[in-house]
Amino acid sequence: AQSVTQLGSHVSVSEGALVLLRCNYSSSVPPYLFWYVQYPNQGLQLLLKYTTGATLVKGINGFEAEFKKSETSFHLTKPSAHMSDAAEYFCAVSVDGQGAQKLVFGQGTRLTINP
Amino acid sequence: GAVVSQHPSRVICKSGTSVKIECRSLDFQATTMFWYRQFPKQSLMLMATSNEGSKATYEQGVEKDKFLINHASLTLSTLTVTSAHPEDSSFYICSARGLHTGELFFGEGSRLTVL
Numbered sequence: 001a002q003s004v005t006q007l008g009s010h011v012s013v014s015e016g017a018l019v020l021l022r023c024n025y026s027s028s029v030p031p032y033l034f035w036y037v038q039y040p041n042q043g044l045q046l047l048l049k050y051t052t053g054a055t056l057v058k059g060i061n062g063f064e065a066e067f068k069k070s071e072t073s074f075h076l077t078k079p080s081a082h083m084s085d086a087a088e089y090f091c092a093v094s095v096d097g098q099g100a101q102k103l104v105f106g107q108g109t110r111l112t113i114n115p
Numbered sequence: 116g117a118v119v120s121q122h123p124s125r126v127i128c129k130s131g132t133s134v135k136i137e138c139r140s141l142d143f144q145a146t147t148m149f150w151y152r153q154f155p156k157q158s159l160m161l162m163a164t165s166n167e168g169s170k171a172t173y174e175q176g177v178e179k180d181k182f183l184i185n186h187a188s189l190t191l192s193t194l195t196v197t198s199a200h201p202e203d204s205s206f207y208i209c210s211a212r213g214l215h216t217g218e219l220f221f222g223e224g225s226r227l228t229v230l
Contacts, residue, residue, distance in 0.1 A: 036221075043121075043208050043223040044159075090158060102149065103210075103219070105158045 002027045002095045006106035014114045019078040021109050023065075023091030026072065032094040033074040034103065035065055037087045044090065050074060061085070086113045118142060119211045121222035128199055129230055136194045136225045138209035143220075144189035145211035150182075153206040153224075165192045189214065199229040 007022040025031055032051050036044040048059025055067040061084075065076045074091060091106040118141040128134050138148055146167050151159040163173045163184050171184035181203075183195040192211075196203050208224045 041206075041224070041226065043119075044210075044221040046219075046221075102161060102164060104161070107158045108156075 002029075002031070002093045002104050004091050004093050004104055004106035006089075006091050006109050008109055009107060010110045010112065012112040012114060013081050015083055016080050019063075019076070019081045019085065019111065021076040021089050021091075021111065023074045023076065023106060024072050025074060025091070025093045027093055033065075033067060034092040034094075035059065035063070035074075035076050036090045036092060036105075037061075038090065038108075039087050047076070047089075081111075081113050083113050083115065086111055119145075119209065119220045119222040121207075121209055121225045123225060124223065125226045125228075127228045127230065130200055131198055133195055133197045134199055134227060136196075136207055136209075136227070138192045138194070138211065138222050140190045140211045140213075140220070143211075144214040145192075146189065146214050147212040148186060148192040149210045149212075150184060150192075150194050151208045151210070153208060155206075159208060162194075196227065199227070201229045203227065204229045 003026045005024045034049045035047040038044050047063050048057045050057045050067045058064045063078045089109050092103040095102045095104050120139045122137045148165040150162045152162050153159045161174050162177045163171045165171045165184045165186040167186045167189050173179045186192040206224050206226050209222045212219050
């Protein structure tokens with residue numbers, strides 16, 4: 001069965017610092033992996049996704065993530081944090097492999113940006 | 116970009132009443148819609164998969180008679196919480212998969228409070 005673990009329910013960084021949000025997955029099929037951002041009382045917005053091909057994926061708002069099969073990881077990074085990045089971030093894996101429909105989400109990581 | 120709209124965004128009801136939440140794909144057709152539930156400070160839990168013109172598929176532990184899902188057209192799915200109780204208070208989020216693109220888009224969520 002597919003699952004996702006996000007290490008750290010809360011991450012706090014200074015404005016301008018590197019953002020690193022960790023995600024490890026478990027999947028019995030080649031995974032489709034996603035990062036979503038959620039602002040308070042709102043739905044989810046797709047940041048980026050990995051399906052096939054290049055393992056370094058670039059997304060919106062300067063975020064990127066690297067798929068590392070050997071480490072079963074898909075960590076999210078951003079070189080320089082901005083105050084507007086403060087939000088909840090969810091890593092997700094598709095449970096039907098390349099169908100990429102049903103998603104299993106990690107527990108979420110709340111990112112706080114300190115001025 | 117594609118938009119998924121949920122209505123109402125917030126609803127307060129008395130215990131014992133039923134509440135209907137709509138999920139609409141505004142500019143694309145969606146053969147499949149998913150309903151998620153999110154408790155405060157927690158992740159999204161998939162409740163059911165809704166396919167146009169057929170019965171919804173519920174996840175283990177979700178009461179299908181309590182959470183009625185109807186997907187009558189390619190642009191509309193509804194979730195009805197029947198005989199709502201305070202423990203049903205939650206943030207309900209839908210997502211829709213585009214018929215032609217296969218992309219997945221999330222609604223902005225509906226917050227249900229049962230008094």
